[in-house]
Amino acid sequence: MALGSAKGHEKEVCGAMADILNRIGDKWSVMVVGFLARRTMRFNELRNGIGGISQRMLTLTLRNLERDGLVTRTVYPEIPPRVEYALTDLGRTLTEPLDALWNWAATHQHEVKAAREAYDGRGDALPRPRLEAAE
Template identity: 55%
Template sequence: MSTSELPSFDQPCPIRDVLDRIGDQWSLLILEALAQRTLRFNELNREIGDISRQMLSRTLKRLEYDGFVSRTLYAEVPPRVEYALTDLGRSFLEPMQRLVEWADHHHAAICEARRAAMIHPV
């Protein structure tokens, strides 16, 4: 395959590219769970609670693909797989925490704005 046939992984807008990947319903919850310790798949599934196994698997694969999470397979019987944050994933914890704090602080105001919009639609 020539260089011109390789897919381009560079996106023109880094903000949109990153937020599209980590801004889904589950990624932040997974990253937050892994911030505490390395977890196996079932432990992570229990930690998050209401995520399906299929969605957890899909989201972990995306986070691994983007370099936030590492997956380690141990050659044991039965096989053991552990997930952990990478250096890149750990570097995201501080800005992620600021975002979570902002959401907690402003959630009531956002809900109030939504209620007002329902009463007085634009």
Template identity: 60%
Template sequence: MDMTAPRRPNPAHGDCSKVSQILARVGDKWTVLVVMMLGGGPKRFNEIRRSIEGISQQMLTRTLRGLERDGMVTRTIYPTIPPQVEYELTPLGRSLLEPVMALGSWAQAHIPSIDAARAEFDRRKAG
């Protein structure tokens, strides 16, 4: 048995549900965009919201709370009036940047192929 080979997930294994939960969090479109935004450094809530087209206040709150719960984001409250709140990636969150950026680059590079495949699929289904 090769001890250097990565362990393949076994769907019958208890860790599989944990992996699924983590993948659901990090694979969510809002999580990807928030992580990318925070990759440039700490940001305030409204700064993040203005930068991510289409995200509602409620969805951004939910996404940031989930990332904070999973240890990927820290929330710092500054004692000003009104209180200023900043969000920042933790080292764990920063480790997610590389795969998120790679996935984003892959998507960007394959937009024409995916658009063509969708158009062909829709053409076949319509005819």
């Protein structure tokens, strides 16, 4: 493979990585995948289980995960209609990396907190960026 095409491929992979991380890297997507890894769930079960997520945000998150092929939505012809969400085979492949990230965070949370406090306590530290509250 020529160097130019390798760089082009690398750029394409980086773009794909950024796009995918934007989807699966947000806290709500991670939470939904985590809950659906346990079992198929209905909308209100997810909303009550996750806590703190609005109906609108859960709807958007589920639609985006479905669009990306990670979640399926099944509507049963009942009155009222019953709708269930489940991980697809592709979605289930995401649980192992998310479990690894969860375990890493659990193991190193105190080290990260100590590093942040040490950094923030330095006189030359830049002001902490203000993060807008994400829903």
